[in-house]
Amino acid sequence: MSKLKIAIQKSGRLSEKSLELLKECGIKLSNGDRKLKTTAFNFPLEVLFLRDDDIPQYVEQGVADIGILGENEVLEKDKQVKVIEKLGFAGCKLSLAIPKDEYYNGLTYFNQKKVATSYPKILDRFFKSQNLNVEIETIGGSVEIAPGIGLADGIFDIVSTGSTLLMNGLKEVEVVTESEAVLISNPILAAEKNAVLEKLLFRIRAVRNAAENKYILLNAPNESVAAISAILPGMKSPTILPLAQPGWSSIHSVVKEDQFWDIIDQLKSKGAQGILVVPIEKMIL
Ligand code: PRT
Ligand code: ZN
Numbered sequence: 001m002s003k004l005k006i007a008i009q010k011s012g013r014l015s016e017k018s019l020e021l022l023k024e025c026g027i028k029l030s031n032g033d034r035k036l037k038t039t040a041f042n043f044p045l046e047v048l049f050l051r052d053d054d055i056p057q058y059v060e061q062g063v064a065d066i067g068i069l070g071e072n073e074v075l076e077k078d079k080q081v082k083v084i085e086k087l088g089f090a091g092c093k094l095s096l097a098i099p100k101d102e103y104y105n106g107l108t109y110f111n112q113k114k115v116a117t118s119y120p121k122i123l124d125r126f127f128k129s130q131n132l133n134v135e136i137e138t139i140g141g142s143v144e145i146a147p148g149i150g151l152a153d154g155i156f157d158i159v160s161t162g163s164t165l166l167m168n169g170l171k172e173v174e175v176v177t178e179s180e181a182v183l184i185s186n187p188i189l190a191a192e193k194n195a196v197l198e199k200l201l202f203r204i205r206a207v208r209n210a211a212e213n214k215y216i217l218l219n220a221p222n223e224s225v226a227a228i229s230a231i232l233p234g235m236k237s238p239t240i241l242p243l244a245q246p247g248w249s250s251i252h253s254v255v256k257e258d259q260f261w262d263i264i265d266q267l268k269s270k271g272a273q274g275i276l277v278v279p280i281e282k283m284i285l
Pocket of ligand 2: 052053
């Protein structure tokens, strides 16, 4: 079977999570420190370690077939690549920020002003869509210091916790777009490689579904089973098993991790006891 080539970030915020995802997909990589590339020994995959900025170009050219990187880089590089799956990590915003004491009266604030960024294409498209005339100053890094040194009136950059803005006396005034790590692909893959990609995607989805869901087990008096089942729809419907103690049942189901805390009180008020919530390792829908 021909090998699928995946490009991931060599070192940076996406590296560990990208490798972890492959590992959770059961893909074992040959040991050895990350050089330029490595091969999986139980899956037809070759891993190339690159700078994230270069990944869209390499995937467009077919040097790599697929890649993992931030959506922000995909949007900025504007190459012929297909986003095939959102991966749920490295979430961030791309925002406009200005000095914190400035009065902000809406987007027209930026008209005839100068904004520093490392994402000039995304920003240019945004200002054009808003019919604003803004000078864009492209810089490679440390964008947040630009207003302080008189290089620009505002900045457009990645914001995560907001502490970088705070430390530099800036405030976020507009979120232009959001980003997370995504899987991209060359738009034209040979059939064999596409088959490997489908296998990989199947595994990625199983891992992601599992991460978002928990297995829940609880005991309830038989008269509450219907009400509790209505709160816990499960994958198809909950499993209900009789307990050894007459009049009681055990209910098993799957809940979204982020919904669990919202429904816990409802479950208790309906008589649920002995509630266990356990992680799911893989989940195939
Ligand atoms: O060397 P290479 O070119 O491969 O890496 P890089 O330095 O270009 O990228 P890296 O590793 O810093 O980030 C990779 C990707 O992580 C980005 O393209 C984003 O998709 C994503 N990501 C998620 C972030 C952040 N969160 C983030 N907070 N990338 C950068 N930041 C920086 C941001 O630039 C700003 O300086 O963190 C600062 C803001 O963070 P807060 O928490 O202070 O708001
Ligand atoms: Zn980069």
